[in-house]
Amino acid sequence: MHGVPHSVRVIVFGRQGAGKGTQCARVAAHFGVPHVSTGEILRDAIARDTALGRAARVVLDGGGLVEDSLMISLVQGRLGEQDARTRGYVLDGFPRTLVQAAAFDEMTAARPAHCAVDLEVPREVVVARLLARRREDDTPEAINHRLDLYEAQTSPLIEHYRSRSSLRVVDGVGTQDEVFERFRATVAACLG
Numbered sequence: 001m002h003g004v005p006h007s008v009r010v011i012v013f014g015r016q017g018a019g020k021g022t023q024c025a026r027v028a029a030h031f032g033v034p035h036v037s038t039g040e041i042l043r044d045a046i047a048r049d050t051a052l053g054r055a056a057r058v059v060l061d062g063g064g065l066v067e068d069s070l071m072i073s074l075v076q077g078r079l080g081e082q083d084a085r086t087r088g089y090v091l092d093g094f095p096r097t098l099v100q101a102a103a104f105d106e107m108t109a110a111r112p113a114h115c116a117v118d119l120e121v122p123r124e125v126v127v128a129r130l131l132a133r134r135r136e137d138d139t140p141e142a143i144n145h146r147l148d149l150y151e152a153q154t155s156p157l158i159e160h161y162r163s164r165s166s167l168r169v170v171d172g173v174g175t176q177d178e179v180f181e182r183f184r185a186t187v188a189a190c191l192g
């Protein structure tokens, strides 16, 4: 182990409201690696009114997806930072399209993710959670649009990572502590 820091590299799928943000923050803290949430990066850019934020605001409000090329360079930049290069990442919200998945596989070809986690929660359960949460972009129209986009664009990625044999399904229904324990154990098992 001399001089080679142990790193943990995980990508996380799950429909909107599955608890990715909630659980990824805990899992990342547990393993001591950065939690990289593309949604949070975009919301932060919107709050600070940067050029990225101005480009993303209308898309987020409507529940659509930000352009692939913009997201790919954003994630490539973030994963290239020192903390992610040495410690790894829990990547929440990317890849979300097949184009993003191809770019992700290419940018991590030398050091692939240890596993892809699908945090599985049925659609009716996430709708109830989201309506209770009331984030600014949580209008009923935007929620439904995002859930439709997830089925159309992001679900196929689950098959992509299943065939690469790195996919682990974690049941996301239960208390936050129960889900955390399943998620943590799943990641630990991937690290072998």
Ligand code: AP5
Pocket: 014, 015, 016, 017, 018, 019, 020, 021, 022, 023, 038, 039, 040, 042, 059, 060, 063, 064, 065, 066, 067, 071, 092, 093, 094, 095, 096, 100, 129, 130, 132, 133, 146, 172, 173, 174, 175, 176, 179
């Ligand atoms: P993003 O922020 O990634 O949003 P999302 O995937 O739609 O998911 P959410 O953040 O809404 O849900 P979550 O799964 O994180 O659940 P949470 O922990 O909050 O993306 C936002 C937007 O950015 C996208 O719509 C898109 O426009 C853009 N974007 C981002 N990445 C992109 C990309 N790669 N390409 C293109 N565009 C991109 O939990 C939800 C609620 O449930 C909370 O209130 C929580 O307290 C509660 N909860 C959590 N766990 C439990 C539990 N076990 N039991 C009961 N309640 C729970």
Ligand code: MG
Pocket: 020, 021, 022, 037, 039
């Ligand atoms: Mg989130």
